[in-house]
Amino acid sequence: MxxxxxxxxxxxxxxxxxxxxxxxxxxxxxxxxxxxxxxxxxxxxxxxxxxxxxxxxxxxxxxxxxxxxxxxxxxxxxxxxxxxxxxxxxxxxxxxxxxxxxxxxxxxxxxxxxxxxxxxxxxxxxxxxxxxxxxxxxxxxxxxxxxxxxxxxxxxxxxxxxxxxxxxxxxxxxxxxxxxxxxxxxxxxxxxxxxxxxxxxxxxxxxxxxxxxxxxxxxxxxxxxxxxxxxxxxxxxxxxxxxxxxxxxxxxxxxxxxxxxxxxxxxxxxxxxxxxxxxxxxxxxxxxxPSARWLEETKESSNSTAIEEIVLVRRTVAWITGILLIIATLLGLTVHEINFKYSNLRIHDTYRWPRLIALEQK
Known part of the structure; x- marks a missing residue:
């Protein structure tokens, strides 16, 4: 069996x-x-x-x-x-x-x-x-x-x-x-x-x-x-x-x-x-x-003040972080623009100086 x-x-x-x-x-x-x-x-x-x-x-x-x-x-x-x-x-x-x-x-x-x-x-x-x-x-x-x-x-x-x-x-x-x-x-x-x-x-x-x-x-x-x-x-x-x-x-x-x-x-x-x-x-x-009753009592207790303070701190940190990210982005864009202009200048000089030297030799 x-x-x-x-x-x-x-x-x-x-x-x-x-x-x-x-x-x-x-x-x-x-x-x-x-x-x-x-x-x-x-x-x-x-x-x-x-x-x-x-x-x-x-x-x-x-x-x-x-x-x-x-x-x-x-x-x-x-x-x-x-x-x-x-x-x-x-x-x-x-x-x-x-x-x-x-x-x-x-x-x-x-x-x-x-x-x-x-x-x-x-x-x-x-x-x-x-x-x-x-x-x-x-x-x-x-x-x-x-x-x-x-x-x-x-x-x-x-x-x-x-x-x-x-x-x-x-x-x-x-x-x-x-x-x-x-x-x-x-x-x-x-x-x-x-x-x-x-x-x-x-x-x-x-x-x-x-x-x-x-x-x-x-x-x-x-x-x-x-x-x-x-x-x-x-x-x-x-x-x-x-x-x-x-x-x-x-x-x-x-x-x-x-x-x-x-x-x-x-x-x-x-x-x-x-x-x-x-x-x-x-x-x-x-x-x-915890039971639903325990959760409801917690909401109505004196701990609500501490919870509000925690929320305020988190929001403040979030705003500061956002502002810092915006500043960092703007700085990055500015540096990138300066580097771009400097690169163009170097390229322009590279083609200009050989022509000047050739004219002086003549």
Whole structure:
């Protein structure tokens, strides 16, 4: 089995077990998706301590190639070492972090960790010019997807969409079927279609950034709510069915991401037990940029006098420099004119003196 097929099978298996076990164990978990040909995480068989969301956020910062927050404790730094390969000069520089709502914890033999608290956490990054952010949380509506778009989505997985029924074949000769005339099915499927379209746009943006002299780090972040709708309408059976399709979609998308990013991207999936809310679990902040409020207060502070003095000095220097350049230009023109006249005089004398000498000899 080639590495890509092995990666796809492993990803599909782990994600399926991961999401199915979330309903059983009742715990929130974080799941790390690695590149099979160039590992950035420890082996899936490694044992990892429970992580807080702040420690997950610090892990994302390190994966993007930046130092962890200065407030990170020694104990938290030790936990990060349990997750990451100890090579600070070899980080992917690109991360997809996805929050899955309407599900709970995980209990499998894989590189994963329980999440100790559910409080919102920060992902601290340096200057905004060094990081490209792409959000997957733009609002969506069912009406934005036509029958053709849904049919194209099904064809991507060798399936079909006919008369409102989406059919996706499985490897065991069974089929996954969703009736989009039903509200829960339609919400789940359109959520998946929206997710794939947005990830594809993120890859297009990466293609544009790849030509830059200094390519920024890339963070793709978002939230998937579709499983919640299936859980509310069908219970555990609906979640298990949706999990299979979600696993197929994410496996396919990560194949595309790995190819587009040439292996320099990893995934972090956080399974959140609480229902979907407006706010994400993670808040991206830039540590080296002052806020707009701080800038406004600076304008109105006593430092405005010092700024005006600096502007006055710069203008004065500019005027003096301009005047000196004008004087230098005029002097240059005058010297050039004198030299020109002197040269003409010498040429005239050169032809006059031989003629005078010849006349005297006669």
């Amino acid at each position: 080639d590495p890509k097929s092995c990666y796809r099978f492993t990803f599909l298996l782990l994600i399926s077990l991961f999401l199915q076990s979330t309903v059983v164990s009742g715990k929130s978990s974080v799941f790390f998706i690695d590149n099979p040909s160039h590992r950035y995480f420890h082996s899936p068989s490694s044992k990892i301590s429970s992580l807080s969301l702040s420690e997950v956020g610090a892990t994302v910062s390190v994966l993007l190639g930046f130092a962890p927050p200065a407030t990170l404790s020694a104990a938290s730094s030790s936990k990060l070492n349990e997750v990451l390969i100890p090579n600070p000069f070899d980080r992917p520089g690109s991360v997809l972090i996805l929050e899955v709502t309407g599900a709970e914890g995980v209990s499998i033999e894989a590189l994963r960790s329980d999440v100790m608290n559910k409080n919102r956490a920060d992902i601290q990054l340096p200057d905004a010019n060094e990081v490209s952010l792409f959000s997957l949380d733009e609002p969506k509506t069912d009406a934005e997807y036509s029958d053709k778009e849904l049919s194209d989505f099904a064809s991507w997985f060798s399936g079909s969409y006919v008369n409102g029924e989406l059919t996706i074949p499985l490897e065991n000769a069974a089929d996954l079927k969703f009736q989009l005339s039903k509200e829960a099915d339609r919400e789940f499927v359109t959520s998946l279609v929206s997710l794939t379209h947005k990830i594809q746009r993120a890859m297009e943006m990466h293609h544009d950034l790849s030509g830059a002299v200094r390519r920024p780090s890339e963070l793709i972040s978002g939230k998937f709510d579709g499983l919640k709708a299936l859980k509310e309408h069908y219970g555990a059976e609906g979640v298990a069915k949706g999990t299979k399709l979600f696993s197929i979609v994410m496996s396919k998308m990560f194949d595309s991401l790995t190819e587009a990013y040439k292996g320099q991207i990893v995934g972090v999936i956080v399974c959140n037990e609480r229902p979907s809310v407006a706010e994400s679990l993670f808040n991206v902040i830039f540590t080296s940029q």
